[in-house]
Ligand SMILES: CC(C)[C@H](C(=O)O)[C@@H](O)C(=O)O
């Protein structure tokens with residue numbers, strides 16, 4: 001009998017085209033998502049060498065980072081640099097025969113939201129995109145890697161990727177989440193625990209009762225942020241929740257192909273006794289709502305906590321870096337998290353811009369009003385998310401509460417378009433990165449769950465969502 005294998009081992013093995021003695025492998029790539037930021041040079045490379053896209057039908061292109069989220073966007077992009085990137089992708093997709101969702105297509109949205117929505121992302125697949133948060137697709141039991149521009153060119157030309165096998169890490173989240181605690185709190189707590197380098201060299205498989213109980217949206221939130229924990233990818237074994245989500249999606253297999261696919265997908269689980277190089281265990285029942293206080297996703301604390309004091313850190317380098325983070329954030333050690341007031345609230349991104357996230361927000365803000373000193377925006381992750389939210393009347397709830405309801409895109413997750421913080425503005429954000437300048441020059445980001453961001457918008461400061469009425 002062969003040795004027990006992990007889910008990662010299985011998907012990897014099933015895609016190896018060539019294995020060198022030194023461990024370098026050539027992996028077959030099933031799906032390639034392309035956006036405007038990391039693809040122009042890759043297409044240019046193909047042009048210069050007279051190559052074609054090897055499998056246009058396994059490639060899907062969409063604009064997301066640079067698009068305006070204003071309704072005015074149908075009249076064209078004003079920012080020169082953004083316009084050039086968007087136009088380049090439209091042209092490249094046309095020239096190379098790749099399907100393309102423009103900003104005027106209802107299917108357009110953040111690349112990691114549209115893949116799953118279209119059934120382009122399926123269990124057991126290898127999926128790549130020139131974007132670090134490609135790990136999101138691991139929620140489907142797919143092996144999904146973010147790649148660089150030269151690799152984008154390699155995949156476009158050959159439908160393969162050069163890879164070395166990573167190590168296996170298991171993160172098991174036991175027990176049940178308390179009311180009000182979400183997937184976002186789980187992943188922020190995990191990163192707080194392992195640190196931003198904790199996953200370096202690993203592919204993380206998330207398992208345990210609390211993970212199994214999550215919706216696909218929640219699972220995507222978890223896998224999305226694997227990269228913030230340093231991991232090469234994040235994975236969750238596909239199960240009935242996955243199959244129910246995937247079924248009838250536009251590009252999902254149909255009829256007999258569906259049955260055959262399902263048979264295979266059901267084998268995609270880590271075997272009993274499979275070896276993991278590192279195991280982390282968390283108790284879901286003990287998790288509080290989490291808020292980040294610094295400029296790294298590992299700088300997290302319970303909403304009931306206080307801003308930590310770097311003086312307490314013994315390691316000098318770490319102490320200096322956390323001191324710098326506090327200065328950047330304009331925070332004083334000992335301040336209660338619930339005393340931190342906000343100027344802006346951003347709800348959206350590939351971490352938390354899906355329909356379930358918007359429903360959670362609507363539940364918190366219905367019949368209430370955004371604090372007069374807060375400017376709050378909601379950016380649906382895709383045109384289809386927007387359409388669904390509007391069909392459910394969520395937009396009316398948001399607008400009545402004083403939120404700005406926008407068009408889909410990455411928006412203020414990274415401020416490549418006009419949505420950005422002004423220097424020193426403080427923002428509660430449902431996105432995944434709180435790096436210096438991430439949401440605008442000198443902007444201050446606190447990462448939270450959608451419900452926590454929503455409550456903060458209404459209250460004007462952080463509140464414990466477990467006490468929300
Ligand atoms: C622009 C892109 C290359 C980048 C990434 O790779 O993640 C962006 O999506 C981000 O979130 O910082």
Ligand code: SF4
Pocket residue numbers: 064065110111112131133349350351409410413414431432
């Ligand atoms: S929403 Fe943010 S994290 Fe996601 S792809 Fe866009 S910029 Fe990157």
